[in-house]
Amino acid sequence: xxxxxxxxxxxxxxxxxxxAACLGVMAxxxxxxxxxxxxxxxxxxASEELSRLLFVWMVFIGATxxxxxxxxxxxxxxxxxxxxxxxxMLLATAVIxxxxxxxAGLVAHGAWQQVMVGLDSHSVxxxxxxxxxxxxxxxxxxxxxxxALIELFKRQPLxxxxxxxxx
Numbered sequence: 353x354x355x356x357x358x359x360x361x362x363x364x365x366x367x368x369x370x371x372a373a374c375l376g377v378m379a380x381x382x383x384x385x386x387x388x389x390x391x392x393x394x395x396x397x398a399s400e401e402l403s404r405l406l407f408v409w410m411v412f413i414g415a416t417x418x419x420x421x422x423x424x425x426x427x428x429x430x431x432x433x434x435x436x437x438x439x440x441m442l443l444a445t446a447v448i449x450x451x452x453x454x455x456a457g458l459v460a461h462g463a464w465q466q467v468m469v470g471l472d473s474h475s476v477x478x479x480x481x482x483x484x485x486x487x488x489x490x491x492x493x494x495x496x497x498x499x500a501l502i503e504l505f506k507r508q509p510l511x512x513x514x515x516x517x518x519x
Contacts, residue, residue: 360420367417374410378403397477405475405484412488419496431510441510449504456497463490 385399418424434441463486470483502508 364417367413370413371410371417374406374413378406378410401475401477405478405480408485409488412492416492416495419499442507445510446504448510449500452500453497453504456493456500460490460493460497463487463493 381396381399381402385395389395415424431441431444434444466486467483467490470486471481473482474480475482
C-alpha cells in the first residue's frame with residue numbers, strides 16, 4: 353500500500369472535499385439569493401437555513417480534521433520550556449490529553465442533549481430536524497475525544513504540528 357493510500361491521507365482528502373462542498377453550496381445559495389433579492393425583489397428563503405446548516409457542519413468537520421494535525425490553539429512557549437525535562441514533558445502531555453478528553457466529553461454530552469431536543473422540532477423553511485445543527489458538534493467532540501484517548505494510551509509524544517515558537 354503506497355503512502356497516499358493510507359487511511360489518514362484519504363480521510364484528509366475526504367474532510368477537505370466535504371468542507372469544500374459545504375463552502376461551494378453555501379456560496380452558490382447566498383449568491384443566487386442576493387441576485388434574486390436585489391435583481392428581482394424576491395429571494396429564496398431556504399438559502400439562509402441551508403447556509404447556516406452547512407456552515408455549522410463545515411466548522412466542525414474542520415475542527416475535527418485540525419486536531420490530528422496539531423492545528424488547534426496551543427501553549428507552545430510553555431511546551432518549549434518543558435521539552436528539556438522528559439518527566440515534566442510526559443506528565444504535561446498526559447494532563448493535556450486528559451483535559452482534551454474531558455473537554456470533548458463535556459461538549460459531546462451537551463451537544464447530545466441538544467440533538468435529543470432537536471429530534472422533535474423541524475426547521476421553519478426546509479423542514480429538516482433541528483437535531484442536524486448540534487449533531488456535528490457531538491460527532492466532532494466524540495472523534496477528538498477518541499483521538500486524544502488513543503494518543504494517551506499509546507503515550508504518543510505531544511506533536512504540535514509546527515515548531516515551538518512564541519506566538
